[in-house]
Amino acid sequence: MIKQAKQLIRWYEEVLSMPHRTEIARELRGEDDLFFLLLYSELLGVPNPAYYFTLELYPYIIEDFHDWHLRMGMDKSPLSGIRCC
Amino acid sequence: MNGMFIAFIGMVVFALGYRYYSKFVAEKIFRLDPNYVTPAHRFKDGVDFVPTSKYVLWGHHFTSVAGAAPIVGPAIAVYWGWLPAFLWVILGTVFAAGVHDFGTLVLSVRNKGQSVGTLANKLIGQRAKILFLCIILILVLMVNAVFAWVIANLFISFPASVLPVFIQIPLAIWIGHAVYKRKKRMLGPSLIALVLMYVVAIFASKIDFLQIDLVQYMGGENGAGLFGLGAVSSAFFIWIIILMIYVYIASTLPVWKLLQPRDFINSHQLIVGLAILYLGLLFTNPTITAPLTNTGTDVSWFPLLFITIACGAISGFHGLVSSGTSSKQLNKETDARFVGYLGAVGEGSLALIAILAVVTFFPSADEFLATYHSYTAANGAGLNVFVEGASKLATGLMIPVPIATTIVSIIVVSFAATTLDTSVRLMRYIIAELGITYNFSTLSKKHVATSIAVVASAALVLLPEGPKGFGSGGYLLWPLFGTSNQLLAGISLLLIAIWLKRLGRNYAIVLIPMVFLMFMTLYAMFQQVFFEWSWFGSSSNSLLFIFGAIIFVFAIWITLTAFSVLSNEHRSGSPRE
Known part of the structure; x- marks a missing residue:
């Protein structure tokens, strides 16, 4: 019973966090892109x-x-x- | 007739619809393939394309589509008696909404997770995409106007709900901060926010000075308001202006600051609301006092019923959710049946309980008919009757009526406010996209696009004159909202039909709801535009006439497009995947 309740809470939390997971991932990807650009831009001839x-x-x-x-x-x-x- | 019995019948039909009809559609028509590589796997990027469990996706789909609209429509449509509304919600959900939500999801999955708008461009052509954008623009404009009226009306009718609703804003900002900046989990903070909001609601319903009642401040209903207007008109005006300022700010902020945290609280509220209503129904076991059918004094149920209840029976908005996010995250193609069809059933069950809350509220049929004496009266009163009816059901859970009334009105206001935030934001994007398409770069600026969206919506909600004066007539736009929503659904069904036809499958299951919807929309708009709203109509109104005429033209456009595309389909190329 407790196990099922915990499972239910986990499911509910995942439902709630689904749209926000995308938002965070998008923001992180944006930061990663900038970081990569800073690391490798010189190799590509970009100042x-x-x-x-x-x-x-x-x-x-x-x-x-x-x-x-x-x-x-x-x-x-x-x-x-x-x-x- | 017993309310519980009707709810039971509704649930049984939903269950049968899911068990047999959706299975038939999945296996024989869509022919879902468990081995098909869905876009979530094919384009997996950890951001938009993420394989997700079907239960989680269903929860997301359901919480995205269930809002204030499936409550408002049924609460008005019971004007023609409870049976027509009940049948349309049940049969509409099983044969139209379920297939529509399910179909748009499958269509998008089979086309790289693209949205309905892109698919319109791909399957029909450029003009279909422009038509699609125009209908969405009209739809969001109607949503903004109607929901601004819904909120202003509830604030005036139930002043205890004002404070808890406004408390939600700082609480949401706090949750956003806690979750995104401090990396906390969201369940805890959002539950605390919900409890705090309801505590404020309890205090506000007990203590008079916590109730922000603008009409009373201006000396009661007959008091003098601003600019020579009456007190009620002024209250509508003030609330609508405040709301518009609020949506301006809310829709220009990053989503994580306000919109998403509000969604967390609203997901809890959806569960609280459904639990209060269904458990209340179980414990109070009320009798339906409203008449079985009512011919009505002014307008006939045919075809108006089918546009009065849009969300809850079929709604084009769902296609945007299905093809926008759900399709990119579907783990297995066979999950589409569970996510899409049951998502629609979830909304149908909200519409069903909304009907029951209204039709069990009145002590007798005479009192029901006294309130619902005309279609216009039903439009104006429906929502307030729902709030009071729901509070009556809540007494079954030992919740005192004043507190229940406040909580139910908060729930409806919160749903409407979130819809308003989202649709103003959507309108901003559409205006910006039109600006880019037609090389008018000023339109694509954030504040310019938002200003246009907000000013147009405010003008639209303030223009129609209701019985309580200036600003109180927003509900007159409800049939237009229903119609534009149905048109959107019509386009989505058309796209599914074209896709099925190209695959050489039987597309009658989508063609029949589409023809039905288009016929009802054309008929209703023709009747309303020419016999009601035109200058020689019974209740002449140039604003409604103009919008009704635009929608009528769009409906003809879609019908002609559907006819030409489907009849010329054999000339087009090879079947798609």
């Missing part, structure tokens, strides 16, 4: 607006980056884009 803002991260990572390439046995920065020493 990436997010790239410009990553420059702001430069001061925060530069010290860790320098330690990392020394640990890895490289005296100079291996990436031409990041110059720490």
Whole structure:
């Protein structure tokens, strides 16, 4: 009896959430699309607006980056884009 | 005659209809295939196309289609006695609505889950799509006007319902926030909201100052209102303006903020309402006091009965739900019978109990006839009689009449308000689509389209003059609402008929309801437009004349299209899948 009542509640909740499940999924898909665009746009030759803002991260990572390439046995920065020493 | 007995007969016919007729249609006509790959599997994307259990889909279909319309129509149509209304609801549900809902679902499933509008374009051509858009536009305009009147009328007749209904708005916003922003489950918050609303309803029905009675504030029915209008006219005017401002805001907000949370509460209310009514019927065991048949003093039941009850017997709106969402989520094709046919039966059972609540309310047939003395009077009084009749049934569950009256009127207002929100939003989309089609980009702007929708609806509901003055005549539009709904159903049935004909199957099961509907619609509109509403008619009214004439032309258009398409069908190409 309790099992059936629980089943009924689960069914009812699914009925209620059906239209809203679509709405959430649509919103998530929209966000995913934007994220993908930001990740891969440069590969497709589309200028990436997010790239410009990553420059702001430069001061925060530069010290860790320098330690990392020394640990890895490289005296100079291996990436031409990041110059720490 | 005993009310319970009639309900029992109705249920038995519904059950037989499902057990035998729908089985016949599913196996012999539609030939459903359990192995057919439905769009939910074929285009599965986790968003629109998601295979869903048939029980869940049925629940969704039923809660989407059952609203205020299957209550209002039957409450008016009992004017011709309870038997004609009862028979039309029962037979209409079994042979017309069930097949229509079921058929549109199957048709859409077999055509990549496309909606009726797209299918009209595909199966008939561009002009059918324009016709379809025009009829939907008329339908939503009528829905907006009629339901705005329904709400304003209930607010004036049952002032205790105002506060609980308005409390629903912040509660819905809270649920939306809790569910979407805080990721809570929705059952808990929406049940709390429902309980809070009913607690406010109990207080409002006991405490006078919590009842927002605009007519009393203006000095009673004979008091002076605004702009030289009477108190009742002013109250209608104020409520309609407030409602229009509300729908403007509600239909421009994102759906999850207000519309969906309101739907959660309304799904509970649908269950509460049906439980109150059917259990009340069981415990009070009332006798039907209304006459079996009533010839009426002004208009004949034939053909007006068939457009007075649209939802509850057959409604084109269901096709939009069937082909819009349900078809994209159907797990197996054979589930269509359960979802579509039983969805229609669910609405039929709401219409059935609405009839019973009204016909068991009056102590005697004379009192029934005193209230339902003319068709116009029935249009105006039907809904209020339903609220009082339903409250009388609720006494069987030990609910005091004032509280039951408030709760029932809240339920009807909530249904009507949700329909209003949705249809204003729909109208906005249609106006925007027309704007895009005809390269008039201003129309596609959200606020421009909504303003046009709201202003047109407000003008339409305020224009017809009722016996209580300005703004109180919205119910006069009810037959127009019924007709436009039937026309939409007519188009859907036509599409199913074309599809079946192309497959070389027997399409009489859809052709007969379609011919019946088109005949009734044409006949009723001809009679109303020329003998009632025209300048030489018995109750001349240019507004109703214009809209009636437009609908009449549309009905002729559909009939001619149906005739030409079905008779020329052998020239068209190979059968579709």
